[in-house]
Amino acid sequence: MTELAIVGLAHVYAASGVRALDGIGLRIGAGERVALIGQNGSGKTTLVRHLNGLLRPTEGRVFVGGDDARALTVAQLAARVGLVFQDPDRQVFSGSVRSEVEFGPRNLSRSGPELAAAAREAISAVGLEGHEATNPYDLGQSRRKLLALASVLAMRTPVLVLDEPTTGQDARGVDRVRDVVRAVSAEGRTVIAISHDMRFVAETFERVIVMRAGRIILDGTPAETFAADAWDALRSTYLEPPLAARVGARRGVGSTPTDAGLIAALRAPERS
Amino acid sequence: MTLTLRGIGYRHAGASRPALLDIDLDLADGRVVGLAGASEAGKTTLCLVASGLAPRTVGGRIRGTLHLDGEDVDRWPMHRLAERIGIGFQNPATQLSQVAGTVFEEVAFGPMNLGIDRAEVIDRTWEALEAMRIDGLAERDPQRLSGGQQQLLAMAGLLAMRPEHLVLDEPTAQLDPAGTALVADAIGRLARGGTSILIAEQKTDLLADVAGEMIVLAEGRIALRGPVSEVLADPRLDEIGVAPPSAVRLRRAAVAAGLDPALVAERAA
Numbered sequence: 019m020t021e022l023a024i025v026g027l028a029h030v031y032a033a034s035g036v037r038a039l040d041g042i043g044l045r046i047g048a049g050e051r052v053a054l055i056g057q058n059g060s061g062k063t064t065l066v067r068h069l070n071g072l073l074r075p076t077e078g079r080v081f082v083g084g085d086d087a088r089a090l091t092v093a094q095l096a097a098r099v100g101l102v103f104q105d106p107d108r109q110v111f112s113g114s115v116r117s118e119v120e121f122g123p124r125n126l127s128r129s130g131p132e133l134a135a136a137a138r139e140a141i142s143a144v145g146l147e148g149h150e151a152t153n154p155y156d157l158g159q160s161r162r163k164l165l166a167l168a169s170v171l172a173m174r175t176p177v178l179v180l181d182e183p184t185t186g187q188d189a190r191g192v193d194r195v196r197d198v199v200r201a202v203s204a205e206g207r208t209v210i211a212i213s214h215d216m217r218f219v220a221e222t223f224e225r226v227i228v229m230r231a232g233r234i235i236l237d238g239t240p241a242e243t244f245a246a247d248a249w250d251a252l253r254s255t256y257l258e259p260p261l262a263a264r265v266g267a268r269r270g271v272g273s274t275p276t277d278a279g280l281i282a283a284l285r286a287p288e289r290s
Numbered sequence: 291m292t293l294t295l296r297g298i299g300y301r302h303a304g305a306s307r308p309a310l311l312d313i314d315l316d317l318a319d320g321r322v323v324g325l326a327g328a329s330e331a332g333k334t335t336l337c338l339v340a341s342g343l344a345p346r347t348v349g350g351r352i353r354g355t356l357h358l359d360g361e362d363v364d365r366w367p368m369h370r371l372a373e374r375i376g377i378g379f380q381n382p383a384t385q386l387s388q389v390a391g392t393v394f395e396e397v398a399f400g401p402m403n404l405g406i407d408r409a410e411v412i413d414r415t416w417e418a419l420e421a422m423r424i425d426g427l428a429e430r431d432p433q434r435l436s437g438g439q440q441q442l443l444a445m446a447g448l449l450a451m452r453p454e455h456l457v458l459d460e461p462t463a464q465l466d467p468a469g470t471a472l473v474a475d476a477i478g479r480l481a482r483g484g485t486s487i488l489i490a491e492q493k494t495d496l497l498a499d500v501a502g503e504m505i506v507l508a509e510g511r512i513a514l515r516g517p518v519s520e521v522l523a524d525p526r527l528d529e530i531g532v533a534p535p536s537a538v539r540l541r542r543a544a545v546a547a548g549l550d551p552a553l554v555a556e557r558a559a
Contacts, residue, residue: 160330
């Protein structure tokens with residue numbers, strides 16, 4: 019299984035001179051479910067692009083599975099870290115759903131029954147069964163986005179990175195994405211997701227990292243990150259804790275970032 | 291001033307079933323109407339029809355009528371409609387004029403095409419850029435902005451046009467909570483100025499904030515309509531595939547657990 023370690027990472031975009039990351043230190047264990055939150059422009063996407071070699075550090079090191087990313091080729095990194103872009107149209111290009119989903123595993127030299135099974139599982143995980151022969155551009159934007167997720171899932175990389183996976187999804191689409199994250203993590207694979215949806219974050223991830231201006235300002239469980247004593251830090255980057263956390267704090271039942279957690283905490287006195 | 295849709299049905303070219311059926315809708319001065327529905331329920335199609343772009347620019351067959359202040363606009367050319375009805379597309383990159391070299395020019399482009407005098411165009415442009423907090427990007431190339439920045443830019447362009455009617459298709463999809471709040475403010479500002487607004491959104495928390503009434507589409511038909519607070523609390527919303535706002539879900543969870551819902555109200559009653 020693949021551990022990620024980032025040491026003293028800084029990134030300066032050559033074209034603009036913008037220092038998008040500054041002194042990032044981070045260790046993510048195999049199988050962790052990690053949400054990365056913060057404002058647009060806080061460095062979230064820049065950070066995850068270092069994990070699969072799309073960007074190289076200006077300073078510092080990135081280790082993927084114990085190997086310095088600099089020593090790995092882009093192809094080697096792509097086999098370890100799958101990245102799903104926010105905009106599926108930057109990613110989807112094949113003529114059918116099946117060929118799109120098979121493209122990644124084919125590039126990893128999978129073939130025959132193994133390839134077919136990987137594609138079938140990924141298509142079913144996002145609910146696109148029956149659409150195998152459909153042209154991706156005949157799917158709506160939200161299903162095309164689920165297709166982009168399936169095409170990376172099919173590579174069965176030890177690390178899966180999702181950039182804003184729930185934007186444009188309806189209630190069922192968000193549920194699907196949540197189920198995929200949990201299933202991948204249950205197999206011991208790591209999931210890292212960038213999201214602005216605090217409710218999805220609180221309900222789906224076991225660790226929440228908050229970025230502001232290229233630095234990490236909070237890193238903990240959802241209960242820690244959304245606890246009342248962290249609100250000033252959250253609000254300094256224009257994030258609002260989920261409603262359940264705000265109500266829990268007002269009721270004095272501790273940090274309860276999910277609806278289920280809040281309800282359980284409110285019921286606890288009844289039982290005693 | 292009212293934009294009126296009556297008995298609207300719509301079928302995309304080559305589609306096996308209609309995308310919209312029997313849609314009646316009134317968009318009146320200063321009113322904000324929310325539009326929700328599961329993916330592919332017809333929200334984007336309704337946005338295109340209400341703005342006059344469908345079938346004019348995308349083909350397909352339409353039934354029913356679209357009236358502006360009582361006048362049938364069926365034969366109006368697109369440019370004449372565009373002066374009265376603004377639209378913000380789901381993908382803000384689609385919105386860009388492709389002719390402006392800077393963010394400032396991009397925002398100024400709309401009001402300039404309306405024949406508004408130069409000094410006023412400049413005033414409106416700065417005001418819109420400041421409202422969306424992108425005045426610092428005025429000299430940047432619109433094509434080189436992030437998706438979120440382009441979404442704020444598209445909204446600034448619409449603010450500067452001050453259209454009588456405005457149709458917004460998921461205007462906050464790529465925005466963080468701070469950007470979403472800016473769009474909500476912009477919608478309020480336009481509505482107070484008399485613009486009628488139809489806004490399609492997955493974020494029901496946002497609809498609860500900005501809209502007075504709303505409709506919910508299911509398979510191309512209006513399944514629910516009414517005041518926002520009533521529609522968003524309707525138990526059928528889940529079956530339709532629309533996530534209720536946080537407050538509604540939390541309240542339901544409390545009731546299901548046998549708790550007094552007042553316990554989970556955001557503020558003390």
